[in-house]
Amino acid sequence: MTxxxxxxxxxxxxxxxxxxxxxGALTRRNLMRIKADPESILDxxxxxxxxxxxxxxxxxxxxxxxxxxxIQYMIPGxxxxxxxxxAMAVGTGLNSDFQTGVMDRFRTLPIGRASVLLSKIAAxxxxxxxxxTILIGFAMVLGLEIKTDPLQLLAAVGLSLxxxxxxxxxxxxxxxxxxxxxxxQGVSMMVMMPLQFGSSIFAPTxxxxxxxxxxxxxxxxxxxxxACRALINGQGAVAHPVTVVLLWSVAITAVTAPLAVARxxxxx
Amino acid sequence: MxxxxxxxxxxxxxxGNAVEVRGIxxxxxxxxxxxxxxxxxxxxxxxxxxxxxGAGKTTLVRVLSTLVKPDAGTAYVGGxxxxxxxxxxxxxxxxxxxxxxxxxxxSGYENLYLIGRLLDLPAKEAKARATELLERFSLTEAAxxxxxxxxxxxxxxxxxxxxxxxxxxxxxxxxxxTGLDPRTRNEVWDxxxxxxxxxxxxxxxxxxxxxxxxxxxxxxxIDRGRVIASGGVSELKTQxxxxxxxxxxxxxxxxxxxxxxxxEAGLTAATVSEDAGVLTVQLADDEQLTTVVGVLGTRSFGIxxxxxxxxxxxxxxxxxxxKPAVTAAPTPAKETVA
Ligand SMILES: Nc1ncnc2c1ncn2[C@@H]1O[C@H](COP(=O)(O)OP(=O)(O)OP(=O)(O)O)[C@@H](O)[C@H]1O
Ligand SMILES: [Mg+2]
Numbered sequence: 004m005t006x007x008x009x010x011x012x013x014x015x016x017x018x019x020x021x022x023x024x025x026x027g028a029l030t031r032r033n034l035m036r037i038k039a040d041p042e043s044i045l046d047x048x049x050x051x052x053x054x055x056x057x058x059x060x061x062x063x064x065x066x067x068x069x070x071x072x073x074i075q076y077m078i079p080g081x082x083x084x085x086x087x088x089x090a091m092a093v094g095t096g097l098n099s100d101f102q103t104g105v106m107d108r109f110r111t112l113p114i115g116r117a118s119v120l121l122s123k124i125a126a127x128x129x130x131x132x133x134x135x136t137i138l139i140g141f142a143m144v145l146g147l148e149i150k151t152d153p154l155q156l157l158a159a160v161g162l163s164l165x166x167x168x169x170x171x172x173x174x175x176x177x178x179x180x181x182x183x184x185x186x187x188q189g190v191s192m193m194v195m196m197p198l199q200f201g202s203s204i205f206a207p208t209x210x211x212x213x214x215x216x217x218x219x220x221x222x223x224x225x226x227x228x229x230a231c232r233a234l235i236n237g238q239g240a241v242a243h244p245v246t247v248v249l250l251w252s253v254a255i256t257a258v259t260a261p262l263a264v265a266r267x268x269x270x271x
Numbered sequence: 272m273x274x275x276x277x278x279x280x281x282x283x284x285x286x287g288n289a290v291e292v293r294g295i296x297x298x299x300x301x302x303x304x305x306x307x308x309x310x311x312x313x314x315x316x317x318x319x320x321x322x323x324x325g326a327g328k329t330t331l332v333r334v335l336s337t338l339v340k341p342d343a344g345t346a347y348v349g350g351x352x353x354x355x356x357x358x359x360x361x362x363x364x365x366x367x368x369x370x371x372x373x374x375x376x377x378s379g380y381e382n383l384y385l386i387g388r389l390l391d392l393p394a395k396e397a398k399a400r401a402t403e404l405l406e407r408f409s410l411t412e413a414a415x416x417x418x419x420x421x422x423x424x425x426x427x428x429x430x431x432x433x434x435x436x437x438x439x440x441x442x443x444x445x446x447x448x449t450g451l452d453p454r455t456r457n458e459v460w461d462x463x464x465x466x467x468x469x470x471x472x473x474x475x476x477x478x479x480x481x482x483x484x485x486x487x488x489x490x491x492x493i494d495r496g497r498v499i500a501s502g503g504v505s506e507l508k509t510q511x512x513x514x515x516x517x518x519x520x521x522x523x524x525x526x527x528x529x530x531x532x533x534x535e536a537g538l539t540a541a542t543v544s545e546d547a548g549v550l551t552v553q554l555a556d557d558e559q560l561t562t563v564v565g566v567l568g569t570r571s572f573g574i575x576x577x578x579x580x581x582x583x584x585x586x587x588x589x590x591x592x593x594k595p596a597v598t599a600a601p602t603p604a605k606e607t608v609a
Contacts, residue, residue: 014356021391028388032377039376039417104372108433111336112389113361269340 017115025114029122034129046092047130051085051138058205059145071146078142079235080204080228082159085134086167087199087224091191093127093171094178098187101179110268117264120175124168131167135160150237159234162248166227169255176263204228223251288347289314289441289472290335295344297330297496304330305341306496312441312489317463317473319487319504321480327496328476329369332443335474336366349440362390365439369446369476371426372433375419379410379429382418383436390437397436404432407462424455431459435466442466444475448482460485492591500591507591514579516552516563521573523548529572536566554579 017025037044058081059074100106109119139147139156149156174191181187201215202208202224208216219225230244290312297305304327312318322328333339335348337357346353349363373382380401387397405414408428413421418429431447444463448456463473463486477483483490484504491501500507520526526543529550533541540553541563554560560579567574 012352012355014351014358017358024391025389028385032374032381032385035381036374036376103375104368104370105374107338107368108366108372108386109389110338111361111364111366112386113358113391114389 017113022115022118025118026121026125029109029119030125033122033126037126037130044130044133047089047134048137050088051081051134052141054081054084055138055142055145062205074142074145074147075236076232077205078138078147079159079231080202081138081142082135082163082231083166083224083227084199084204085138086131086163087170087195089127089131089134090167090170091174091195093123094174094176094187094191095184097123097175097178098181098184102184116268120172120260120263120267123175124171127171128164128168131164132160135163149235151235155234155237158245159231162230162234162245163227165252166223166248169252169259172256172259172263176259176266179263179266198222198224202228223248226251287314288312289349290318290474291345291347292331292335293345295331295334295346296342297327297334297339298342303496305334307344308493308496308498310491310498310501312472312474314472315467315470316488317467317475317486319483319490320474320476320493321478321483321490322476322493325495326493328493329445330496331493332366332368332445332474332476336364336443337361362437363440365434365437365442367431367434367442367444367447369449371430373418373426373429376417378415378417379405379421379425379432380414382429383432386433386436392436400436404435408432408458424451427451428455428459431462435462438469438471440471442471442473444473446476446478449478456482514554514560516554516560516579517577518550518552518563518567518574519548519576520550521575525572526550529567529570532566532570533563536562538562538566 055074055078058077059070062073106119110116139160143149173194174187177190178187181190197218199205201218202222203219204224208219208225211219226244226247229239230241230248233239233241233244288311290310292308292310295305295308296303306327308327308331310318310320320328320331330339334341335346335353337353337360340354348360351360351363353360373379374385377385383401383404384397387400388394390397392400402411402414405411408431410425410428410432413425418426421429427447427450431444434442434444442463447463448459451459460482463475467473473486475482475486487504489502490504490507492499492507518529520529523545526545526548530541530543533550533552538552538559540555542551543549544551552559552563564577
């Protein structure tokens with residue numbers, strides 16, 4: 004046997020144009036899934052309404068003395084909570100996706116390994132924006148005033164969205180690392196509860212015990228709540244909390260996104 | 272794109288082979304799902320992979336689809352290395368897994384359209400291809416319905432259609448017709464044959480001998496992660512002993528006499544089961560069948576029923592695993608008759 008044979012040894016990467024098209028097609032799929040199962044978007048619609056009603060009427064009087072003052076205090080903080088709630092639910096959905104075989108199909112297609120996860124982020128962004136719009140709109144009916152300007156309101160929404168999307172990566176990583184959807188839900192709750200309540204979202208932190216104050220001080224949700232409050236109510240420093248949230252979002256994404264992407268291919 | 276010329280070696284793919292697997296190993300803890308599998312599929316042919324439950328068929332298909340990373344060994348598909356050129360390889364293959372992998376919430380059409388787009392077909396072409404395949408798999412009427420309303424067979428068909436969207440050069444079908452009714456099974460077979468006629472290579476796992484016979488040019492039997500036999504369909508069947516003839520006499524008492532006559536005529540493979548009241552003959556060729564009928568007819572034995580059976584997958588499989596014993600064993604017929 005002396006005949007030489009020729010074969011390719013290269014494995015060209017998927018170009019940016021193709022990448023965009025794949026993410027687009029997969030995002031379309033995610034949106035069509037919502038359309039086919041409208042109940043799946045109920046949380047995005049109802050959570051902000053329920054939280055607003057619950058907290059302004061139940062705790063409003065006790066914390067701030069009157070409901071109007073509390074709405075003005077709490078709603079900007081609820082932006083962060085709403086984003087977090089939606090973000091942490093993504094992993095559960097991803098976990099069930101993996102149990103159906105659809106992911107096997109995607110993983111045998113010549114698409115970038117981040118495409119499926121990025122399409123989740125894209126669909127989640129739209130869900131989050133819908134939820135934020137409902138939250139602000141409903142709160143304005145109840146008496147929330149935008150004391151700054153629309154641009155700063157947009158900045159608050161953008162910041163909450165950015166933080167939420169960084170948390171989506173954590174949630175997706177959990178969703179692909181844990182065995183069952185229930186486990187994902189359980190762990191998500193364990194992460195979310197202390198983060199939300201050990202923050203300045205619902206109540207000023209100066210009434211809390213010292214150890215809790217140190218926790219809330221470093222809790223990114225506190226910074227997010229403070230930033231949104233400054234951007235919507237026009238009170239307090241803006242630059243510091245905004246910087247803290249930006250740093251947290253970038254750090255969380257930088258650590259968890261590559262892990263999640265690697266996990267996507269490896270999960271058997 | 273780098274193109275390099277090398278002399279044929281163990282590492283490179285040999286031209287003419289669409290799939291080349293060498294010493295693939297995959298262990299799950301103690302379980303040796305694949306324990307050094309070698310196989311090749313020639314371009315444009317169908318290889319049937321047979322084996323009992325847990326043999327490692329699905330694991331093999333998953334390794335060849337880049338879903339599972341092997342612990343050792345090399346595999347080339349369409350000339351691409353499973354480990355080093357996964358992206359190129361994915362452009363070459365289509366997979367219908369053992370379990371349906373359609374999106375339940377999307378309609379049949381949307382499922383296919385999505386895959387077309389992910390395979391870089393322009394929107395118009397993806398649309399046309401989806402419509403065409405829905406038609407071919409008799410799903411046009413259900414095209415707009417969400418897949419969760421489909422029956423098991425319809426899902427399976429949609430899954431098959433999905434694996435064919437990109438006209439893959441190499442198609443893996445993991446038990447593609449399990450759970451399908453006979454008509455649908457024929458449709459699937461037709462479609463596979465059509466793909467092969469268009470130049471595709473197919474690796475098919477199955478539990479049905481009939482399916483392997485219909486479609487496969489070559490067979491590979493695996494068990495406990497190892498290849499235990501391979502060859503052409505007829506080759507393998509002769510190895511196993513061809514057809515089996517069963518004769519049920521009208522009077523069970525005549526069984527020993529029938530067997531004696533057949534032995535005298537040179538059919539030493541005739542055995543008797545008095546309990547079941549059946550005479551069994553392993554047929555080496557068609558002439559032997561003529562001999563049996565002739566012998567039994569001239570002696571005017573009363574015959575209640577007579578039929579021949581091809582070896583079932585079980586028989587082929589059992590015979591192959593017990594092969595040394597089968598070829599070496601002297602016929603036990605004499606003792607039975609005596
Ligand atoms: N992800 C996994 N984790 C642990 N064990 C596995 C895994 N996948 C397969 N196995 C084991 O590997 C062996 C081979 O499994 P495989 O699914 O390849 O068999 P198969 O030939 O396809 O069987 P069947 O005919 O039932 O589909 C089995 O013993 C199975 O339990
Ligand atoms: Mg299997």
